[in-house]
Amino acid sequence: MLGWALTFLIIALIAAALGFGGIAGASAGIAQILFVVFLILFVIAMVARAVRGKPPV
Template identity: 85%
Template sequence: MLGWALTFLVIALIAALLGFGGIAGASAGIAKILFVIFLVLFVVAMIARAVKGKPPV
């Protein structure tokens, strides 16, 4: 999921450099959403691992 967020970020940066404002904005928005989802899933996984009694990596 983090890979997808980075992919959309790169697309947004390239589109912004080429002057495609709408595409850049949409790609940046998607990248932000995917990054937040990744962070939430990461925190949930760490909490679940801690509840099971395993130390965080």
């Protein structure tokens, strides 16, 4: 999921450099949403691992 966020971020940067404002804005928005989802899933995974008694890596 982090890979998708980075991909959309790169697409947004390229589109912004070429002057495609709408595509750049949409891609940046998608990248932000995916990054937040990734962070939430990461925190849930770390909490679940701690609850099971395994130390965080």
